[in-house]
Amino acid sequence: MSLQKRIQNLIRPEILELKAYGVADPGDLIKLDAMENPYPWPAEIKKQWLTMLESVDVNRYPDPAARQLMTPLRSAMGIPKEQSMLLGNGSDEIIQIILFAMAKSGARVLVPAPTFVMYDQIARFADMECISVALNANDFSLDMGAMKAAITRHDPAVIFLAYPNNPTGNLFDRSDIEDLLSMSNGLVVVDEAYHAFADRTMMDALDEYDNLVVMRTVSKLGLAGLRLGLLTGNEAWCQEFDKLRLPYNINSLTQASAEFILKEGDFLRQQTEEIKKQRQALFNQLQKTNGLKVWSSQANFLLFRVDTMSAESIHNELKQAGILIKSMDKAHPLLQDCLRVTIGTPAENSAFIEALTRIISP
Numbered sequence: 036m037s038l039q040k041r042i043q044n045l046i047r048p049e050i051l052e053l054k055a056y057g058v059a060d061p062g063d064l065i066k067l068d069a070m071e072n073p074y075p076w077p078a079e080i081k082k083q084w085l086t087m088l089e090s091v092d093v094n095r096y097p098d099p100a101a102r103q104l105m106t107p108l109r110s111a112m113g114i115p116k117e118q119s120m121l122l123g124n125g126s127d128e129i130i131q132i133i134l135f136a137m138a139k140s141g142a143r144v145l146v147p148a149p150t151f152v153m154y155d156q157i158a159r160f161a162d163m164e165c166i167s168v169a170l171n172a173n174d175f176s177l178d179m180g181a182m183k184a185a186i187t188r189h190d191p192a193v194i195f196l197a198y199p200n201n202p203t204g205n206l207f208d209r210s211d212i213e214d215l216l217s218m219s220n221g222l223v224v225v226d227e228a229y230h231a232f233a234d235r236t237m238m239d240a241l242d243e244y245d246n247l248v249v250m251r252t253v254s255k256l257g258l259a260g261l262r263l264g265l266l267t268g269n270e271a272w273c274q275e276f277d278k279l280r281l282p283y284n285i286n287s288l289t290q291a292s293a294e295f296i297l298k299e300g301d302f303l304r305q306q307t308e309e310i311k312k313q314r315q316a317l318f319n320q321l322q323k324t325n326g327l328k329v330w331s332s333q334a335n336f337l338l339f340r341v342d343t344m345s346a347e348s349i350h351n352e353l354k355q356a357g358i359l360i361k362s363m364d365k366a367h368p369l370l371q372d373c374l375r376v377t378i379g380t381p382a383e384n385s386a387f388i389e390a391l392t393r394i395i396s397p
């Protein structure tokens with residue numbers, strides 16, 4: 036039997052159909068495609084961090100419960116005392132844990148669209164059907180009529196709501212989310228990956244709705260390389276999900292580094308504030324550009340569209356000018372010719388605006 040034949044026989048057909056999650060190689064481009072914090076750490080803090088790492092015994096397995104990390108993480112994220120926590124190797128892993136736990140035969144996932152692609156992608160890994168309901172075209176708010184109809188029709192086991200949403204940058208109405216929580220038999224996962232840039236949370240509703248859990252991550256805060264996300268909510272949910280968590284999913288270096296930096300973390304907060312200022316500045320510049328539509332954003336990126344040029348040409352020409360952003364054109368019909376740019380340093384943002392203006396002015 037040829038290897039190809041053997042693979043065709045053995046691998047699940049829905050996996051054969053998938054494409055691996057593509058991440059562009061940035062080379063030495065200015066990287067404004069992945070919602071990373073562009074700022075390095077202060078030199079003194081970096082030095083203390085490296086000294087601290089000398090005491091980490093990487094010959095030993097990490098603490099499976101990450102006990103030392105729990106307190107600083109709780110306090111940095113404002114997790115209520117009475118709520119439980121589950122840690123993941125990035126929130127991506129938590130999405131995977133939730134879906135693997137809930138992938139009963141016929142169980143469905145519901146998401147608004149466009150949204151974060153990993154919900155749909157991981158649903159496929161788990162052999163679950165993922166139903167998507169288009170957002171309202173004008174402002175990317177939830178289409179509540181369609182969402183309610185989908186809940187009635189499909190009775191989804193899980194609903195994912197990114198709050199703020201990626202790639203649209205907006206916060207859904209809290210009252211809409213509460214309506215979905217009230218009418219849903221399933222679990223509602225509110226993904227607050229961009230919380231630091233939005234100052235809004237559904238965490239204070241955890242007491243009221245026992246089908247709500249909230250997800251956070253340190254990635255967009257400036258620690259994407261550590262891979263650390265968390266789920267918080269009722270202990271009963273966390274206990275079930277914890278059964279699927281691989282015992283040492285948070286490695287020793289991540290545990291020690293996150294504990295260290297969250298205690299020293301004032302500069303991360305300052306960087307976040309700076310990014311919010313830069314978001315406003317970049318928004319203003321894009322908004323006054325002729326023939327360009329930009330949506331306001333509560334996250335660390337902006338979504339925009341240029342009337343006279345395809346997203347693909349803009350993306351390619353920016354790349355030639357040394358700048359990498361993300362074309363969202365293929366992601367969803369509502370995003371036709373849309374692009375997403377991450378907020379960078381003032382210098383990076385200026386380089387982006389200069390290049391973009393040159394590219395789109397006739």
Ligand SMILES: *Cc1c(COP(=O)(O)O)cnc(C)c1O
Nearest residue numbers: 125126127151201228252254264
């Ligand atoms: C970036 C992003 C994540 C991924 O978080 P990790 O913790 O880095 O895995 C999760 N949800 C949304 C909506 C995101 O945009």
